[in-house]
Amino acid sequence: MMFKDRTDAGEQLAAVVNPLDTKSTIVLALPRGGVPLGALIAKKYDVIFNIILAKKIGHPSNAEYAIGAIAENGKPIIGEGFSEKLHAEWLEKEILRLQKEMRRKRELYKENLQKLSLKNKEVLIVDDGIATGLTMFAAIRAVKKYQPKSVSVAVPVIPRISYEQLKQEVDEIYALEVPEYFLGGVGAYYENFPQLTDEQVKEMLENK
Numbered sequence: 001m002m003f004k005d006r007t008d009a010g011e012q013l014a015a016v017v018n019p020l021d022t023k024s025t026i027v028l029a030l031p032r033g034g035v036p037l038g039a040l041i042a043k044k045y046d047v048i049f050n051i052i053l054a055k056k057i058g059h060p061s062n063a064e065y066a067i068g069a070i071a072e073n074g075k076p077i078i079g080e081g082f083s084e085k086l087h088a089e090w091l092e093k094e095i096l097r098l099q100k101e102m103r104r105k106r107e108l109y110k111e112n113l114q115k116l117s118l119k120n121k122e123v124l125i126v127d128d129g130i131a132t133g134l135t136m137f138a139a140i141r142a143v144k145k146y147q148p149k150s151v152s153v154a155v156p157v158i159p160r161i162s163y164e165q166l167k168q169e170v171d172e173i174y175a176l177e178v179p180e181y182f183l184g185g186v187g188a189y190y191e192n193f194p195q196l197t198d199e200q201v202k203e204m205l206e207n208k
Contacts, residue, residue, distance in 0.1 A: 001157075001177045005192040006128050009156040009176070010037035017124070017154055017174050020045035024149065025122045028052040030139060031105065032196040033128035033186075035204050041126060041154065050113055051205075052125060053102040054139040060090055069134040070095055072102045074142030077134055108198055112205035118146035126154045128193075129186030133162035140169050157189045 003009040020027075025047040029038025035051065042049035057068035057076065068078035076095050123143055130136050136153060143151055152172035159182035166173055177189060187193040 001189065003156055003190050005190060006033065006036040007040070009128060009190070010040035012176055013037055013126075013154050013156055013174060014041045014044045016176065017041055017045075018172075020047050020124065021122060022046050024120075025124060026050060026116065026118065027124045027126060028139075028143065030054055030125065030127040030135065031109070032198070032201050034126045035196070035201050037128055037154075037156070038126035039204050039207075041124070048114075048116060050116060051109065052139045052143060053105055054135045054142070055098040055102060056135050057091075057094060057098065060087075060094075066132050066134050069138035070098055070102075071135075071138040071142035072099075072106065073145065074138055077138045077141070079132070079134060105198070109202060109205055112202060118143060118148045120147065120149045122150045122152070123148045124152045124154055128156065129189060130155050130158040130162050130166075131182070131184075131186055133158070133166055136166065137169065157186060 022045065027038050027042040027047055027049050029035045029051050031051050031053060039049055052071060054069055054071035056066040057070065059065040059067050068076055070076040125139055125143065127136060140151055150171040153166060153170050154174040157177040158175050160178050160180045163173065163175060163178050183189065
């Protein structure tokens with residue numbers, strides 16, 4: 001399955017998500033790519049929309065190669081086998097750098113976000129796709145600290161192996177494409193997959 005863009009993916013995803021309880025559900029999107037999809041789902045079901053910040057930890061010699069992830073107010077997740085191979089001092093500095101960047105993002109977006117409690121809420125975490133799943137796992141575990149009633153995930157595409165791993169972590173997964181053989185990156189499943197800017201995300205949050 002190929003999606004035209006994030007709007008197309010979000011509309012298709014919104015159609016397969018079970019009706020959401022307007023009183024107890026909160027949709028959390030992973031910026032930046034998950035925001036347009038999360039906004040569409042939240043608008044369709046008239047539920048609260050917010051964000052959860054999480055960052056991948058890239059390999060020191062190749063930043064695009066994810067070896068772990070960390071979410072705001074959460075503990076870092078390091079992929080199996082990597083912690084022993086990484087220099088502890090480098091890893092500590094990189095985690096501090098990512099935490100600082102997430103605080104900056106939260107400050108940047110805060111004018112367009114309401115403060116809320118996740119306790120006893122049904123939380124739906126949305127992104128524009130999953131590859132390794134490390135960033136999503138970090139977000140899920142950070143959200144669980146706040147004692148929600150349930151945690152579910154909605155994504156247009158996720159590899160079968162990541163899907164099976166994620167099933168052990170959440171109450172429900174909504175996915176449109178679960179390929180056995182993943183094409184290597186989420187963008188391969190989109191005709192149009194531009195990087196979103198902070199300004200675009202702020203505009204979407206203003207109009208949510």
